[in-house]
Amino acid sequence: MNEKSVGIVETKYFTFAEPPNEMLLESGEKLGPVTLAYETYGKINSSADNAVLITHALSGDAHVAGCHSKNDRKTGWWDFMVGPGRPFDTDKYFVICSNVIGGCKGSTGPTSVNPQTGKPYNLNFPVVTIGDMVKAQKELMGHLSVKKLLTVVGGSMGGMQVLEWAIKYPDMVATAMPIATTSRLNAQGIAFDEVGRQAIYADSNWKGGDYSDYKLIPAQGLSVARMLAHITYLSEESMHEKFGRRLREKERYGYDFTTDFEVESYLRYQGESFIKRFDANTYLYITKAMDYFDLTRDFGTLENAFKGVSAKFMVLSFSSDWLFPTAHSKEIVRALTVNRKKVTFCEIPSPYGHDAFLLRNEYMEKMVTDFLTYAYDK
Amino acid sequence: MNEKSVGIVETKYFTFAEPPNEMLLESGEKLGPVTLAYETYGKINSSADNAVLITHALSGDAHVAGCHSKNDRKTGWWDFMVGPGRPFDTDKYFVICSNVIGGCKGSTGPTSVNPQTGKPYNLNFPVVTIGDMVKAQKELMGHLSVKKLLTVVGGSMGGMQVLEWAIKYPDMVATAMPIATTSRLNAQGIAFDEVGRQAIYADSNWKGGDYSDYKLIPAQGLSVARMLAHITYLSEESMHEKFGRRLREKERYGYDFTTDFEVESYLRYQGESFIKRFDANTYLYITKAMDYFDLTRDFGTLENAFKGVSAKFMVLSFSSDWLFPTAHSKEIVRALTVNRKKVTFCEIPSPYGHDAFLLRNEYMEKMVTDFLTYAYDK
16 A cells, blocks of 8 residues: 555444434425445544545445555545645544445435335435535534634535535535536436436336335446547547557457447446446436536526535636536636636646546645645635 | 439349349348448439439448438438439439348348248358448449449448448549548447347346347347447437436436436437337348458558549548547548559538538538538539
């Protein structure tokens, strides 16, 4: 393990909203009890002003950094960002990440057992929103005695949570770093999500969401959804660089429907590995939460949405991201600026598309480090 | 019916390659007999120099213009381009279009009966290429006594056929108009095609391609493939203009998995209407033919590919087409220019993405009219 790693870490669980004090969701439905899976690294300091909340994207989880055991060869999903001497320096900061509600990585979601029936919720799980995810995280902050967050930071759907935090709980958020995100998906984004959902519905193993009753998995539908989404996470340029039209272990076209091109093989692999680590109903719920997120709808205008925020912002986008393009980040920057809020913005040059925020990038690492250091040492 | 319409038209059929004289395909397989469904409008002139061949895209057919009966309310797929006084003026030109081999609109394809078994070919149909499609069209030209084409014109996969015609049969092609096309799909294009195919394979009704044996249709898989493809045919801008985040017949989110957004409803409609007019196995074959098309692979370089062409070219692209972007058209123009071939090029401003070539556009209509008039009257 790298000397800058946080080392061996453990996922913990926090349960709240026990009946009859269920959590009220934005839909009007109630949910309880609610468990959040979370991890923390570093220690809270005596003045309790060094807490960093990292929020995750669609398929992410609480396991941001380090390993779960000595033999665990896979580090957390943002390991290079978190650890001693890393941008989220665990010698300085108390870093927290929780799996979202509606998720399938330890938090209460559609795969959880509904206490009223003794069976998994499946599609009886209420539709949750980004607001609900953040509301649950706030409960976790209470549990951890965190009254103020030095920063909330996340990419993609994580960035939506960052915006929600800064707007809903302005007193609790000193700085905010929405990365590769948007204040609302455009029609194309909703369309891609919907096709992914339709691919899951189309799988005969899905059984109206009750596949677990039949000990089945709608693997092919989920795999198609993931393959499609994966194309949108990459840039055309990076796919071209990585695969071009190279054939897979053959000199000549197969003239059949097995794999001809490397890019086909890669996508199939992405689909197949995803079904081992993610749940199909959860995919429906999380994409729906993203589709519903719309600050303009909630506040009339994006300017209004940011009226009450007190956080200083750093907004980052990536040049080749066509799913959450720079124009969307600029809208956020503009709305903040209209409200005379403090905001730093950078479009980071990268050929890697939307997924760039998950990859090492010296600009991102330096900007995060400096912004946070300035906020903390001010 | 509009006075410029070609009126009531009829699909005709031409059969060739009767065993033992089967057609030799690029794969090395043989196919026969081969039937092509085709339509013609206008008349060949005495000097036989007024024939125009229109080649169609993925889901197109031979029915380019006019109606099939008095009560037929649906005109052919490029009706506004073909008719008296229209760009392909049927008072001047003899216009021909045939459904490609491998298709499901009357030409021999996977839904046709295999004479050796008395059952539909299904996946026993040989994989055909753009080159095979064009080779079959050449047989049709012989049948129609057309020795030289005033122009070959088509968009998308039709444009691939245009390039193939100009390269393979240079003596037969006076001018060529590849529209919104490419000399080879990039990795992203292959990836989208592959996800569409995977969606079809994933449908339990597909039965390894033998769904017709079971009187089934892999409707959901084909529908997902079409929905996905449809997103790539539109521009982000046009989707935004057309749908934005408008809700479908509701004021408030449904907080369920029925339709929330207009764009979802539109896509589902696109998927559902497609399954009524197209065949799933055919979708596999036609996308494969597009993936395989690669002039660089065939000739070493794109410059080499165009060395022997004698046609004058007009290359058209559309500004908001991200599936077959202008850069791909420019590569073709550059390779032609290097060979000192005559080529006109225009990136037509349009917000409608790849599908723009199927929509009325005054620039396209004017450029096609003028280019063709000049070529004919020269």
